[in-house]
Amino acid sequence: MTNESLQELIGSWSPNLEFNEEGSQYLNVTVPIEELHAVMFKLKHDDQTSFDYLFCLTGVDWGEELGVVYHLESTNFRHSLVVKTQTAERENPVVDSVYDIWATAEFHEREVYDFFGIKFNNHPNLKRLFLTDDWDGFPLRKDYEDNINMIIK
């Protein structure tokens, strides 16, 4: 499917989706955090979209908000889509897990939790992946400070 027809189809599912193609080679859609799981489920299981391959899951600290970026591809139709969601809650950010939709999300979400402190609802095994359990803070956040291990130029 072309980006235009993808946008038309997905846009008809919910009025709260924002589309953007500027500054990216993919079509970007920003989904409100409470609709994320439903939209993601449909993206995979709808016959026309069939996004069965989650090839990248990234946590991003936007300064004010914390966000998660999902890169999706359909192995059938070879079209791609970037789904973004974000939350302004920095103390206790919670996003629905998509582990039940794409199994690869289990490890990727643990990595995001480890480095950004974003919690994932319904995740089967949400604990730190790389760092030790008693690590203080979330290193990939922009406001993380570590005077011993970080060299700041």
Add this chain to the structure above:
Amino acid sequence: METVTLNSNFKSEEYFINMGPQHPATHGVLRLLLTIDGEIIKKVEPDLGYIHRSIEKMCERDSYQQIVHLTDRMDYLSANINNEAVCLTVENALQLEIPERVKVIRTIIGELTRISSHCLWWGVMGMDVGALTTYFYGFRDRELLNDIFEETCGARLTMNYNVPGGLMFDIHPNFVKRVKEFIAHFKTKLPEYDRLLTDNVIFQKRTKGVGILSKEDAISYGASGPVGRASGYSCDVRKHHPYSALDKVTFKEALRTEGDTYARYLVRIQEMWESLSIVEQLIDNIPEGEYRVPTKAVIKLPKGEYFQKVETARGELGVYIISTGLKSPYRLKFRSPGFSNLSLLNHIAVGGKIGDLVATMATLDLVIPDIDR
């Protein structure tokens, strides 16, 4: 003679055992927490982070030229392809026109890197299942490639040969001659690999029907590279999103449908033949021209997001750069193939034996710094 019947009330008990972080079959510092019942695996939980260096955080501080150096240290067996991935992302973002010569040389060295990586994997694979000879055969042939790399880039492993805009320096005058010699040599050695290990009955019994991954699961777990292709999942980035000179060559994507350990093995052997063929198609036709186009000393990418995929020896490496227009990326994410391939280990190892786990892990071809980054 009296027949001894086993007590039917005999109960087995699940227990927990550590495999690694210094286990020879994990090839690096990977710790697996195994829950086993006798010799049957009930659960495999990887414990990561022993060599995590937080390359992604370092990238947020470094310039784009500096980032290339760090990628050598991720999947060190595909060092050149990792370098290429970052350079391609930066070049695409700057919309630089890259000379044909650079593209061809990058592809040749990329494919030689793949052969060299698969040689090491093949040697180690044999060793993991108890055939020590393969280790020496694999390293013998890999050494020839390392010598070629050393002559051209000055390094044998962490090559650091690509820079944004092209190559660090031109190829060595001996390069073409020596690569041709290698191709002629390796074509006689690959059938030897088959005779020694592929057709070995004991090896086949150890690997056939072990660690089966279905196509649906391969896609769902984000498997890529030979792991995905052995399950019939066509996932070769070189075919679907060609980069550098890969759109100018013809090669077959190595696909199998069995999805077991033996299929993953066969896919990699087939890939070595295909890589040889790609290099053969290009080696006589390296175009004349510049080996590098000048870039600014301080590279600033325009505001936006950039994604580039390449096919390393292990699978799909993704570089995702979010730029705010400064000299360093705002956020840089490496989607590494080993990370996703490791995540499916529990799925395919459960129900098997510990010995099968070793064989299965060998065909996942994990490189731990690639997972830990």
